[in-house]
Amino acid sequence: MSASNIRHTNNMAHKKMILDLDTGIDDALALAYAVGDPNVDLIGIISSYGNTLMTTAAQNSLNLLHLLGADDVPVFLGESHSSTTNHFDVMPISQLIHGENGIGDVTLETSPRSVEQQSGVDFLIESAHKYNDDLIFIPTGPLTNLASAIKKDSAVATLIGNTTLMGGALTVPGNVTPFTEANIHQDPEDADFVFTRQKNLTMVGLDVTLRTLLTKKETTAWRALDTTAANKFAELMDFYIDAYANLNIDKKGAALHDPLAVAVGIDHTYVSTLPLSMHVTYDKESGDYGRTIGNKDKLFEPTTSKVAVLVDTNRFVSDFQAMMLSVLKK
Numbered sequence: 341m342s343a344s345n346i347r348h349t350n351n352m353a354h355k356k357m358i359l360d361l362d363t364g365i366d367d368a369l370a371l372a373y374a375v376g377d378p379n380v381d382l383i384g385i386i387s388s389y390g391n392t393l394m395t396t397a398a399q400n401s402l403n404l405l406h407l408l409g410a411d412d413v414p415v416f417l418g419e420s421h422s423s424t425t426n427h428f429d430v431m432p433i434s435q436l437i438h439g440e441n442g443i444g445d446v447t448l449e450t451s452p453r454s455v456e457q458q459s460g461v462d463f464l465i466e467s468a469h470k471y472n473d474d475l476i477f478i479p480t481g482p483l484t485n486l487a488s489a490i491k492k493d494s495a496v497a498t499l500i501g502n503t504t505l506m507g508g509a510l511t512v513p514g515n516v517t518p519f520t521e522a523n524i525h526q527d528p529e530d531a532d533f534v535f536t537r538q539k540n541l542t543m544v545g546l547d548v549t550l551r552t553l554l555t556k557k558e559t560t561a562w563r564a565l566d567t568t569a570a571n572k573f574a575e576l577m578d579f580y581i582d583a584y585a586n587l588n589i590d591k592k593g594a595a596l597h598d599p600l601a602v603a604v605g606i607d608h609t610y611v612s613t614l615p616l617s618m619h620v621t622y623d624k625e626s627g628d629y630g631r632t633i634g635n636k637d638k639l640f641e642p643t644t645s646k647v648a649v650l651v652d653t654n655r656f657v658s659d660f661q662a663m664m665l666s667v668l669k670k
């Protein structure tokens with residue numbers, strides 16, 4: 341599969357994809373998957389804060405695209421902190437999982453390119469109007485950028501054909517608190533704003549991502565390709581697998597959180613979903629701050645939002661590995 345060649349044909353039949361990444365390690369895997377999948381045209385990456393600072397995430401995305409020979413994909417700056425703060429500091433646990441530079445402390449060649457002048461929020465608004473049903477939007481960090489776009493132009497909530505986010509937890513505990521998943525935890529207010537407005541929303545949360553694990557067996561196969569891209573990706577993924585083991589998150593392997601959201605955005609048959617109108621709790625006194633949960637006042641109303649609750653683990657992990665072997669071989 342010569343993915344990038346197909347991508348460059350700019351076939352209008354292809355869906356357009358925008359990634360919104362707080363570029364840590366699993367974001368890097370999501371980026372590689374989107375670059376490699378011949379069924380979508382990756383038209384841009386918006387930067388977010390979370391695993392790392394927003395500006396670091398943008399530089400990581402530029403460098404990763406350069407590493408993969410995808411220097412035609414523009415990178416845009418997004419919001420640098422949540423809607424309720426004026427500053428963001430990376431959590432120490434994020435640095436333990438993703439490294440101080442967000443990508444496992446692996447050094448990549450600096451991209452010859454810079455970020456775009458246009459803001460990520462404006463790029464998203466423009467793309468929503470331009471591509472509407474053909475646009476797949478994949479946020480894999482906090483939902484601040486999407487919320488800002490909707491606040492600036494409310495049509496965005498109905499225009500984007502498919503929003504598939506990595507975040508939240510419905511049937512399993514959170515990974516920051518018993519109720520709260522990390523991406524949602526960064527900005528529960530804006531997450532609620534998005535969950536209660538965005539049409540055609542699919543939540544790919546810990547319910548499914550914790551069931552998709554990668555091990556050093558797979559990264560050993562990447563290394564065997566012996567390209568620069570394969571060696572660098574193996575190095576950063578091994579950092580993540582080691583962090584999962586050392587921090588007792590999971591000793592069996594490291595979760596493919598963000599790439600699963602990309603895969604589901606392209607092919608929803610990887611997961612089984614539950615139709616549900618959701619909201620996010622953000623009352624700090626309530627004890628369940630940052631919980632992604634069904635809205636009991638909307639149980640009798642039609643909904644366009646869905647929660648992924650089961651995943652075809654073997655099919656996804658095997659397809660993910662095939663995609664990585666294809667992308668990294670160049």
Ligand code: CA
Nearest residue numbers: 362367480481
């Ligand atoms: Ca992420």
